[in-house]
Amino acid sequence: MKKTLFDKVWDSHVVQQIKxxxxxxxxxxxxxxxxxxxxxxLGLDNRxxxxxxxERTFATADHNTPTINQHLPVADPLSAKQLDALEKNATAHGxxxxxxxxxxxxxxxxxxxxxxxxxxxxxxxxGDSHTSTHGAFGAIAFGxxxxxxxxxxxxxxxxxxxxxxxxxxxxxxxxxxxxxKDVALFIISQLSTSGATGYFVEYAGxxxxxxxxxxxxxxxxxxxxxxxxxxxxAPDEKTFEYIKDREFTPKGENxxxxxxxxxxxxxxxxxxxxxxxxxxxxxxxxxxxxxxxPGMGIGISKGIPMAExxxxxxxxxxxxxxxxxxxxxxxxxxxxxxxxxLGSCTNGRIEDFRAFTEIVKGRKKxxxxxxxxxxxxxxxxxxIEEEGLLDILKESGFELREPGCSACLAMNDDKVPTGKxxxxxxxRNFEGRQGPGSRxxxxxxxxxxxxxxxGKVTDPRTLIN
Amino acid sequence: xxxxxxxVLTSTAVPLPIENVDTDQIIPARFLKATERIGFGDNLxxxxxxxxxxxPKEDFVLNNAKFSGQILLGEKNFGSxxxxxxxxxxxxxxxxxxxxxxxxxxIFRNNCLNIGVLPVQVSAEFSAKMFEAVNADPKTSITIxxxxxxxxLDTTGESENFDINPYKKENMLNGFDDxxxxxxxxxxxxxxx
Ligand code: SF4
Numbered sequence: 257m258k259k260t261l262f263d264k265v266w267d268s269h270v271v272q273q274i275k276x277x278x279x280x281x282x283x284x285x286x287x288x289x290x291x292x293x294x295x296x297x298l299g300l301d302n303r304x305x306x307x308x309x310x311e312r313t314f315a316t317a318d319h320n321t322p323t324i325n326q327h328l329p330v331a332d333p334l335s336a337k338q339l340d341a342l343e344k345n346a347t348a349h350g351x352x353x354x355x356x357x358x359x360x361x362x363x364x365x366x367x368x369x370x371x372x373x374x375x376x377x378x379x380x381x382x383g384d385s386h387t388s389t390h391g392a393f394g395a396i397a398f399g400x401x402x403x404x405x406x407x408x409x410x411x412x413x414x415x416x417x418x419x420x421x422x423x424x425x426x427x428x429x430x431x432x433x434x435x436x437k438d439v440a441l442f443i444i445s446q447l448s449t450s451g452a453t454g455y456f457v458e459y460a461g462x463x464x465x466x467x468x469x470x471x472x473x474x475x476x477x478x479x480x481x482x483x484x485x486x487x488x489x490a491p492d493e494k495t496f497e498y499i500k501d502r503e504f505t506p507k508g509e510n511x512x513x514x515x516x517x518x519x520x521x522x523x524x525x526x527x528x529x530x531x532x533x534x535x536x537x538x539x540x541x542x543x544x545x546x547x548x549x550p551g552m553g554i555g556i557s558k559g560i561p562m563a564e565x566x567x568x569x570x571x572x573x574x575x576x577x578x579x580x581x582x583x584x585x586x587x588x589x590x591x592x593x594x595x596x597x598l599g600s601c602t603n604g605r606i607e608d609f610r611a612f613t614e615i616v617k618g619r620k621k622x623x624x625x626x627x628x629x630x631x632x633x634x635x636x637x638x639x640i641e642e643e644g645l646l647d648i649l650k651e652s653g654f655e656l657r658e659p660g661c662s663a664c665l666a667m668n669d670d671k672v673p674t675g676k677x678x679x680x681x682x683x684r685n686f687e688g689r690q691g692p693g694s695r696x697x698x699x700x701x702x703x704x705x706x707x708x709x710x711g712k713v714t715d716p717r718t719l720i721n
Numbered sequence: 722x723x724x725x726x727x728x729v730l731t732s733t734a735v736p737l738p739i740e741n742v743d744t745d746q747i748i749p750a751r752f753l754k755a756t757e758r759i760g761f762g763d764n765l766x767x768x769x770x771x772x773x774x775x776x777p778k779e780d781f782v783l784n785n786a787k788f789s790g791q792i793l794l795g796e797k798n799f800g801s802x803x804x805x806x807x808x809x810x811x812x813x814x815x816x817x818x819x820x821x822x823x824x825x826x827x828i829f830r831n832n833c834l835n836i837g838v839l840p841v842q843v844s845a846e847f848s849a850k851m852f853e854a855v856n857a858d859p860k861t862s863i864t865i866x867x868x869x870x871x872x873x874l875d876t877t878g879e880s881e882n883f884d885i886n887p888y889k890k891e892n893m894l895n896g897f898d899d900x901x902x903x904x905x906x907x908x909x910x911x912x913x914x
Contacts, residue, residue, distance in 0.1 A: 453826060684803075
């Protein structure tokens with residue numbers, strides 16, 4: 257039978273099938289962080305069992321960490337306790353632990369690929385919904401709950417019903433000023449935040465073939481925001497080039513064996529998807545969100561849609577605009593903003609900092625804007641310095657913070673105050689996501705840069721030299 | 722951890738007529754700092770439920786004494802966003818045992834099933850009927866019969882069947898948990914990496 261990429265990876269990991277029930281799926285790699293793991297480790301302790309394959313599990317601290325003065329003890333006692341718990345649990349179970357200050361520390365979905373933990377054809381889980389990021393390498397990667405974290409720690413397996421399959425093909429090419437983040441926000445705006453619920457998505461077509469690995473990660477990262485379990489892209493030369501010789505990738509004979517497996521990792525011609533969608537890349541504009549879920553996005557030149565043109569409840573739609581302080585029909589260009597956040601597992605990689613720097617170079621940060629530039633990892637931080645980006649950023653009035661999730665979920669002190677607007681490169685614009693009462697506009701790194709230097713929402717294409 | 726058995730639940734319901742309720746609303750990130758599963762119910766829907774000075778917001782349904790019960794009646798696309806199981810814990814800890822909606826986000830649904838909260842997906846029409854009945858009379862009771870996979874609006878006797886994976890149903894009926902099952906599975910670790 258003709259198989260899709262997803263089928264090939266899934267089927268090769270099924271340990272057991274339960275009649276009329278979920279599959280028992282073997283998990284190759286498990287990433288753990290401080291927020292969703294303590295209760296799972298407690299569960300192990302209560303059952304008096306240990307982690308089955310500690311070498312398949314990797315722990316990093318990211319969600320709940322400060323992004324300044326990381327060398328000092330963490331001030332918030334609850335956060336400190338959670339970080340301590342992760343360290344104790346990881347150490348007790350023999351798991352690699354990259355805590356605060358460790359050179360490999362960073363956001364879980366940024367460090368995974370950086371160190372070759374993320375591999376094509378692997379199954380990867382983490383107690384975080386944006387685990388879908390790793391699908392960029394042709395892995396099946398998805399977010400899980402804490403009970404499932406406990407399952408994987410104790411048995412390296414998980415119970416999952418096999419999702420349906422969707423392919424999203426984007427043909428053509430992208431116009432100047434349009435990048436991976438715009439592609440993802442465009443797809444979500446077309447599908448809504450529940451349009452892919454129950455599906456696993458494969459992205460295909462020229463636009464993804466041309467895209468860098470970083471860009472593919474951005475797109476796969478946002479799969480969850482259309483409700484999908486995850487998204488993946490077939491591995492190609494670019495993928496193998498990226499992973500080769502990283503610390504945890506197979507070496508020598510094992511690499512050859514892996515390459516053999518990987519060479520077949522593509523959807524067979526004539527394989528059938530439950531749903532197929534095709535879009536034209538050239539029709540995508542730089543995107544920005546205006547509401548309180550990632551599906552509420554528009555091309556920068558368009559107006560905020562009228563309630564009657566929206567599928568679903570007008571009351572919920574109006575509540576959302578009310579929260580944002582916007583009116584139907586408003587244009588986004590020229591809207592006042594207060595904060596800019598460059599970072600997160602969506603856009604906290606080196607390519608994102610390059611794009612941001614390109615726009616702010618030779619310009620100055622607007623005085624009304626507070627900018628948080630937060631690298632996704634120490635590796636990214638180092639590259640920013642080494643490539644000379646830091647000097648340019650400083651010259652323009654920006655500072656760099658230390659790595660972590662930061663204002664993406666505002667569990668630490670990086671909170672946008674009530675009523676303030678933030679142009680953010682992260683992934684969620686839910687009410688209060690970036691701090692109680694905060695208002696988030698999701699956008700690409702260059703849109704964030706354009707906002708940072710003009711002090712308002714600006715079409716980044718007008719600033720491209 | 723093993724949870725309570727779920728067989729038949731008859732209860733009044735608390736209606737929440739908002740679509741796309743994401744897990745950041747159910748439990749905001751700043752309340753995820755605990756290292757044990759206790760006390761999450763206090764912060765369920767925190768920012769919709771309380772003002773910045775911690776006084777209750779009168780127009781939010783959990784602060785409306787008219788409505789109570791073990792069933793949370795939600796709108797479509799309930800539980801989207803973050804995978805935090807804490808959202809399901811908060812719902813459980815507050816006292817809900819069942820969430821009814823015409824559409825659930827995937828991870829949230831799984832999380833509920835894993836901790837003993839029953840997600841019941843009904844048609845949009847039946848959901849609308851239940852909202853109407855509960856709003857008209859907050860004492861309206863609803864019965865969820867897991868064995869027969871049936872949800873009934875007790876006042877009118879109207880009912881609808883709902884789907885649940887048979888394996889998960891067995892677990893809920895018996896209060897079993899997945900880890901016991903997985904521990905009993907044969908091991909396999911002959912992977913390339
Ligand atoms: S950056 Fe945001 S989305 Fe990514 S792992 Fe951290 S909290 Fe989750």
